[in-house]
Amino acid sequence: MAVSKRQNSDGSVSYRARWRDGEGVLREKAFSRKRDAVQYAREQERLIELGRYVPPKRQQVTVAQWCDEWIETYGGAARTRAQARVHLALIKKGLGLRKLRDLRPSHIEGWLRDLEDEGRAPSYLRAVLGRLRQVIRAAIKDGLLHVNVAEQVKLTVKSRPPLLATLDQVWAIHDEMPEHLAAAVQVGAFAGMRAGEACGLRPEDLDVLGHKVCPRVQYPADPLKTEASRDDVDIPELMSRHLAQHLALYSSDTHVFLNQWGQQLHPRVLQRAFRTACDVVRQKEAESGVPKAERLPESFRFHDLRHVYASFLIAAGLDVKVVQKRMRHASAKLTLDTYGHLWPRHDDGTREAVGVAFASRQTPALKVV
16 A cells, blocks of 8 residues: 655645555555545555455446346346346336445335335336346456345335136136137136246147146246146146147147237237236126126236136145145145135134044043032
8 A cells, every 4th residue: 555645737736545456456546635545545455355345447337337237148048138128127217327336225125115106016026126136146246346235125015915806707808818819818717827838838738638738838938937837737628629729720830829920929918918808808897787896806917817726726625735736836835825815714623623632531531529
């Protein structure tokens, strides 16, 4: 560490703090007071010794600049990178102008509140916060930061409970869908397929003779979420006949569901058509005088068909392990956390059950006083 005095061209005096960074490069910074120069140089040496030194130029990197730098080296499938870019756009919009090193938990919390006020779902907030954590972890690995402030932020929003529809409402949505997409409602509501899985289905994934749907990839041809997601799903024979008809009329050699140009159907297109069909169903319910509380929920999504499928299984009396298998969940805990409230409660029978066990003792348990 060294501090040198320099006479400037205007006659003033400046003091230059000099130090060598972790790579041995000589660096300097000018101050008007010697005390400030000495203090700064000592601080740089301390950070170098602790392994926490960041070059001055890199200290000016903004959140937006680092997001752009990070995405260029981010791997993964094309669909994964596309989703990452969507998340980064939100991060840059809310936090992009801040210097990366100046980012604080309070900034992130305020940004998340703004997204919540915009109507973003809790699951989406978790996703973008997870993306920000991932981006900051990369900055730490690259030596730009030493603490992941995003890890200190905890979401306080509650997850939206699963929305359900009646069997009549499901078929009403099915009938309002474009003919070439109606079968997507069937694989959603009666096989539990997610939108990406439905759009990724290939003709060989439909075993119409064995009465099974066998998901293997999700849109466009990416691996499924988990190994459990690859489990085959049993379907009724009548549904197999419907799907066989769909394959004959609307599918190609490579994909089950196609758009109007004969190309693989994109999940966004499917969801858009699904929302339109739901709007029509709600409008008809209103015109028919159906009470508002009994109409199709306003925010009912294609993914909610999975919840409908789960509700059918639970109403049929299937236990949690069977439902877990059919929902292709990675664990029974996930199944219970999501659908535990749908199982009938048997708490009232515990007293009788314990009473029978307690009364099984043959000799008197109480003394007569």
